[in-house]
Amino acid sequence: MPRVSGTKRSILDAALELASLNGITGTTMEDVAVRAGVAKGSVYYNFSSKDKLFEQLLLDGIGALAETLRQARDGKTGGQALASMVTAMLELISGNQPLAKLIAAEIFRTDRSWQTHLQTVRQEALAEIVAVIQETHPDRPDAELMAGTVFGAVLVGGIEWLAFSPERSLQEVSESVLFTLSGGLTA
C-alpha cells in the first residue's frame, strides 16, 4: 500500500498546469518534479518517459470528453441531442481550462509518438457526434466531416470565449454557438 501515493496525481496535475502554460516541449521533467514537490527520479519511477506521462494526460482528458458527450446525448435525439452536447462540451472546457488549451494545442500535431493513439480516442469522441447526425441524416456520407466541423466550432468557440470574453456566461456562449450552428448567420 502506497504511503502518500497522491504522487501520481500530483505529477499529472503539475504536468497539466505547466504544459497548458508552456506547451509540452516547453515543460521539462525537472519542472514537473519541482511543481509536484517531488524528485525527478520519482517522476520517472511513476511514468516511464516524458511521452508516456503526457500521453496519459491527454488520453484521460479526451476520454473524459467522450464520456461527457455520451452522457449529454443520453436519451435525446436530433437537434436536442446536439444542443445538449454542445453545452456539455462548453461546460467541460470552462471547467478544465488548462486541459482544453492543451488539447487544442496538441490535437492537430502529427509529430508525437503516440499520435495514432490520440487520434483513436479523438475518433471515439467524434463518434458520439457522428451517431447523432446519422440518426437524422442516415443518407449523408459526410457525417464524419460534419462532426469534425461541429467539434471545431465548439472547441474554437470555447477557447475564444475563455481567452477574450470570459465574463460571458455558459448560457450566453452556448446560445451563441448554437445560433451559429443553426444557420443564424446564413439565413
Place this chain on the structure above:
Amino acid sequence: MPRVSGTKRSILDAALELASLNGITGTTMEDVAVRAGVAKGSVYYNFSSKDKLFEQLLLDGIGALAETLRQARDGKTGGQALASMVTAMLELISGNQPLAKLIAAEIFRTDRSWQTHLQTVRQEALAEIVAVIQETHPDRPDAELMAGTVFGAVLVGGIEWLAFSPERSLQEVSESVLFTLSGGLTA
C-alpha cells in the same frame, strides 16, 4: 511586395515542409539548411534565429489567409459573403496543406515568443468574418465569438477532410460545411 531572394525562399519552403511533418521543435536548423540545399551559415545570415524564421513563415501564412478572406468577401454580403469565404478558406487549406497543418498545430499555442504577433494576425483574419456578421446582425454583441466558431468549424472541417477523406472534392466539402453552418443538423 518585397522581393524575396531565391535563398530566402528556399529556406522558407524547406522549413515549411519539414515543420509540417515533424513540428517546429522537431525540425533542426541543420535539417532546414540541408533540405534547402544551403549552408547552415546562410540560414542564419538570412534569418537571425529559428524563432524569427518560423515567425515569418506563420505570419506570412496567416496574412495570406486574411487576404484571401478579404477578396472572397469583396462585393458580397450576408450569407453570400460567408459562403464565399468558407469556400475560399477551404480552397486555401487544400492548396497549401503543409501550411494549413502547421497553422492548425500552432495557432492555439501560448508558448512561443512571437505568440502575440500571431494572435494579432489571427484577429485580422477573424475581423473579416466579424465584419460580415456585423452587417447582418449589428445588434449582437457576440460577433467575435461567432466568428471564432465559424473559423474553427472551417479549419477543423478542412483538416478532417484532408486527413480522412481527401478524395472528396472542394465542392462537396464546401457544401457539407455550409450545410452544417446553415442549421442542417439542428433543424
Place this chain on the structure above:
DNA sequence: GGGTCTAGACTGACTGGTCAGTACAAAAAC
C-alpha cells in the same frame, strides 16, 4: 520486546546526446 529482512517508493547527482547559435576565412555573386 528486540533484531533482521524485504519490497516498494523515492531521491538527486550524474551522463550522454542534441542542437541553437557562433566564428571565420575563403569563394562567389552582384
Place this chain on the structure above:
DNA sequence: GTTTTTGTACTGACCAGTCAGTCTAGACCC
C-alpha cells in the same frame, strides 16, 4: 569592392533519462 554564400569546426546550454543508494513500513522470527 561590397554583399552574400559556403564549409566546417566549435561552444555552451539544456534536458531526457539513469542509477546507486536512502527511507519506511511491514513481515517473520526468536
